[in-house]
Amino acid sequence: MNQKSENQTESLTKDRLEEEHRVKYVHSVIDEKQKTIKTKTSGLKESIVDLRKDFWDDVTVNLDEPDDVIETQASLKQQAEFLAERERSHGKMDQERKTLERLKSSPYFGRIDFQETSEDEVDKIYIGVSSLMDKDQENFLIYDWRAPISSMYYDYGPGPAQYKTTEETITGEISLKRQFIIRQGKLKGMFDTGVTIGDELLQQALGNNASTTMQSIVATIQKEQNKIIRNEKSNLLIVQGVAGSGKTSAALQRIAYLMYRFREELNANNLHLFSPNPLFSNYIANVLPELGEANINQSTFLEFLRKRIEKYMEIESPFEQMEFTLTEKNADDYSIRLRNMDYKSSLRFKTMLDDFISDLKNDGIRFKNIKFRDQILISKEEIYDYFYSIDVNIDLPNKMELVAKWLLTEIRRHQKKEIYKDWVMEEAELLEKEDYQDAFFKSQDMYGDEDDPMLEEAYLRKEVIKRAFAPIKKRIKHLKFVNILGTYRSLFEIWTPKNKPSDWEDICQFTVYQLAHRYLTWEDATPYLYFKGRLLGDDADRSIRHLFIDEAQDYSAFQFAFIRHIFPYTRMTLLGDINQGIYAYTTSENPLIPEAIPVNHERLTLTKSYRSTKPIVEFSRQFAPGQATIEAFEREGEKPKLIKTKEDADLTAILTTEINKQKNNGHETIAIICKTLAESNRMYHLLQDKHTIYQINEETYAFEKGLLVLPVYLAKGIEFDAVILPEASKQQYSDESDRALFYTACTRAMHDLTMISAGEPCMFINEASKETYEIN
Numbered sequence: 134m135n136q137k138s139e140n141q142t143e144s145l146t147k148d149r150l151e152e153e154h155r156v157k158y159v160h161s162v163i164d165e166k167q168k169t170i171k172t173k174t175s176g177l178k179e180s181i182v183d184l185r186k187d188f189w190d191d192v193t194v195n196l197d198e199p200d201d202v203i204e205t206q207a208s209l210k211q212q213a214e215f216l217a218e219r220e221r222s223h224g225k226m227d228q229e230r231k232t233l234e235r236l237k238s239s240p241y242f243g244r245i246d247f248q249e250t251s252e253d254e255v256d257k258i259y260i261g262v263s264s265l266m267d268k269d270q271e272n273f274l275i276y277d278w279r280a281p282i283s284s285m286y287y288d289y290g291p292g293p294a295q296y297k298t299t300e301e302t303i304t305g306e307i308s309l310k311r312q313f314i315i316r317q318g319k320l321k322g323m324f325d326t327g328v329t330i331g332d333e334l335l336q337q338a339l340g341n342n343a344s345t346t347m348q349s350i351v352a353t354i355q356k357e358q359n360k361i362i363r364n365e366k367s368n369l370l371i372v373q374g375v376a377g378s379g380k381t382s383a384a385l386q387r388i389a390y391l392m393y394r395f396r397e398e399l400n401a402n403n404l405h406l407f408s409p410n411p412l413f414s415n416y417i418a419n420v421l422p423e424l425g426e427a428n429i430n431q432s433t434f435l436e437f438l439r440k441r442i443e444k445y446m447e448i449e450s451p452f453e454q455m456e457f458t459l460t461e462k463n464a465d466d467y468s469i470r471l472r473n474m475d476y477k478s479s480l481r482f483k484t485m486l487d488d489f490i491s492d493l494k495n496d497g498i499r500f501k502n503i504k505f506r507d508q509i510l511i512s513k514e515e516i517y518d519y520f521y522s523i524d525v526n527i528d529l530p531n532k533m534e535l536v537a538k539w540l541l542t543e544i545r546r547h548q549k550k551e552i553y554k555d556w557v558m559e560e561a562e563l564l565e566k567e568d569y570q571d572a573f574f575k576s577q578d579m580y581g582d583e584d585d586p587m588l589e590e591a592y593l594r595k596e597v598i599k600r601a602f603a604p605i606k607k608r609i610k611h612l613k614f615v616n617i618l619g620t621y622r623s624l625f626e627i628w629t630p631k632n633k634p635s636d637w638e639d640i641c642q643f644t645v646y647q648l649a650h651r652y653l654t655w656e657d658a659t660p661y662l663y664f665k666g667r668l669l670g671d672d673a674d675r676s677i678r679h680l681f682i683d684e685a686q687d688y689s690a691f692q693f694a695f696i697r698h699i700f701p702y703t704r705m706t707l708l709g710d711i712n713q714g715i716y717a718y719t720t721s722e723n724p725l726i727p728e729a730i731p732v733n734h735e736r737l738t739l740t741k742s743y744r745s746t747k748p749i750v751e752f753s754r755q756f757a758p759g760q761a762t763i764e765a766f767e768r769e770g771e772k773p774k775l776i777k778t779k780e781d782a783d784l785t786a787i788l789t790t791e792i793n794k795q796k797n798n799g800h801e802t803i804a805i806i807c808k809t810l811a812e813s814n815r816m817y818h819l820l821q822d823k824h825t826i827y828q829i830n831e832e833t834y835a836f837e838k839g840l841l842v843l844p845v846y847l848a849k850g851i852e853f854d855a856v857i858l859p860e861a862s863k864q865q866y867s868d869e870s871d872r873a874l875f876y877t878a879c880t881r882a883m884h885d886l887t888m889i890s891a892g893e894p895c896m897f898i899n900e901a902s903k904e905t906y907e908i909n
């Protein structure tokens with residue numbers, strides 16, 4: 134060893150010892166803080182329990198005189214506030230306790246040495262999932278990764294650097310950037326790195342087995358991901374990122390960042406995430422708690438629609454729609470259905486719907502009779518006449534409210550007429566004993582002490598009428614007298630549009646048939662809800678301050694316009710990949726396509742794929758549908774494998790050999806990804822007797838490690854150690870329209886991809902250079 138390398142080794146060892154020493158020191162501070170908190174919380178807890186128990190002992194209750202009542206109220210208020218304050222402190226300490234617990238095992242992951250331009254001293258900034266002060270609460274031992282100063286860790290390497298605080302930009306120089314692996318309070322490794330966060334840590338993170346729940350990436354956030362996470366100024370941020378580039382990860386760290394940055398104004402209830410399927414919701418559920426934040430509300434768009442559309446309507450799921458497109462090519466209504474999908478997903482249909490709604494101001498809304506005991510009390514014609522007698526300039530929802538008001542007055546008139554009818558006393562006899570007693574007391578309250586049966590009867594009659602009419606009043610208040618379905622249907626039955634597509638008559642016939650069966654196809658569900666909202670008033674959720682839409686390429690232009698309409702004041706982050714647009718309606722109007730969105734927005738792109746090994750990325754990018762650049766992260770692995778078999782080969786045996794091979798390679802999550810549910814069912818039946826295999830369908834909420842079988846559209850957003858495509862043949866993936874599906878399926882694999890083709894492989898494999906995969 135020469136003198137120079139000897140010196141280097143010596144300084145590395147010295148550094149390492151210093152860092153080990155510091156880890157120990159921080160650990161001891163955490164220990165001490167934990168002890169203090171334990172003592173404080175147990176005392177506090179006891180005092181809360183005592184306070185609750187003795188709550189009334191310390192309150193002076195005296196209700197004799199008005200002054201005493203006021204005094205009692207004040208005393209009660211004071212005592213309640215005292216208790217609430219204690220409970221708040223307890224909550225805060227509990228939060229601190231949890232933070233310390235999280236820090237204890239891995240207190241920080243990074244360090245930068247930064248010297249501000251105007252200062253002489255170099256600050257050593259250690260970065261972790263939460264901040265930690267020293268014993269005297271004077272200096273930061275650890276900075277939260279979301280603190281302004283920490284941003285330099287993600288954005289710069291050694292050299293000039295700067296960061297923004299709320300008031301100013303601080304400039305200076307980074308002289309060192311270091312990463313740590315600390316586990317169970319012990320320093321396991323450290324690396325000094327350049328601009329990008331070192332490959333060593335990323336290699337480690339990505340080389341592990343796939344997890345059944347997503348992990349946080351705070352220790353290895355990349356510069357371009359950091360731009361998404363810390364973006365504060367855009368009202369509409371659109372992220373186009375290739376498969377596996379960390380869109381979902383960036384979205385989740387962004388949520389954690391916003392909750393930290395705007396902690397005074399934002400809480401978990403102000404944020405909402407639309408996720409692609411129930412399995413995905415569960416897959417990501419760990420990330421925010423791991424970062425010390427509460428989980429935000431999540432739903433699929435289907436769940437969102439189902440909550441708002443009448444229960445008697447059946448709504449097709451996007452997966453059922455997909456299954457139809459993929460498997461029913463021979464159905465009589467197949468081509469009409471595709472045209473229906475195409476048109477109803479477009480903004481042209483929204484314009485048509487707006488024209489229709491505009492015409493409804495003068496004529497055409499359908500109403501329902503208001504019936505009582507099989508008699509029509511107020512006919513739909515009367516409601517219609519009243520509605521159209523109101524000033525045409527008042528907008529539709531306000532007019533509906535006026536009609537409701539009028540109807541309630543009419544109902545009160547009918548109540549007065551009904552009250553003397555014989556059926557009322559017949560019903561009264563069926564009342565419960567308590568109702569009678571109630572009637573007795575209430576009639577005395579109302580009419581004095583006399584024990585008068587006439588008064589009692591009057592009371593009972595009133596009660597019966599009140600109860601009998603209650604459901605009708607409730608329906609009126611909820612505007613149920615409007616025949617939404619009928620009016621929507623009339624658009625396709627009798628209305629004549631100004632501009633219509635060439636196949637309008639077929640679309641109308643198809644739609645009327647579905648609506649007559651109270652069935653909303655997926656492409657009709659959003660237009661229907663939009664229509665309902667325009668007629669009755671939208672059920673807009675103004676409490677949502679920030680909306681995240683993952684897999685945004687799967688939203689139609691109409692659906693996206695609707696989301697903008699229902700969340701008019703909400704900031705949005707859309708994340709998606711046009712290459713994975715697997716729905717037939719992913720058109721040129723898709724919100725992810727730059728020309729499609731006329732409104733102000735900011736667009737960021739991610740081009741590097743982190744999920745899959747380099748060979749898998751290099752293979753799959755050759756047949757990716759779009760033109761986007763796809764770069765591979767340098768992680769080695771086996772080339773994808775194509776197993777070519779005869780058409781009558783024993784698929785069960787071939788699959789079994791492959792599955793066993795993958796297991797022997799140490800892969801824990803092996804997914805057999807199929808094009809359709811039908812194929813997935815077939816594979817399940819082939820394998821269920823030979824393997825422990827889990828079949829995933831659209832209602833699956835969670836999955837375990839092991840062997841899984843699922844259609845590709847349910848694998849969206851998720852990843853597996855090894856992926857096997859059991860039918861990668863020309864017969865199965867036969868059309869250009871299957872390209873995105875095939876690409877999505879291949880890009881779910883982290884370490885290993887195997888394709889089995891009985892006969893000729895599909896054209897996408899043939900497009901790839903033979904160098905990039907192996908043929909068996």
Ligand SMILES: Nc1ncnc2c1ncn2[C@@H]1O[C@H](COP(=O)(O)OP(=O)(O)OP(=O)(O)O)[C@@H](O)[C@H]1O
Nearest residue numbers: 350353354355376377378379380381382743744850
């Ligand atoms: N900076 C990073 N550090 C460590 N791991 C990362 C990083 N970025 C992404 N990953 C990992 O890469 C994988 C893919 O990330 P993610 O699912 O967020 O990508 P995506 O763009 O949403 O993918 P897709 O569109 O294909 O569903 C995950 O395992 C994630 O943890």
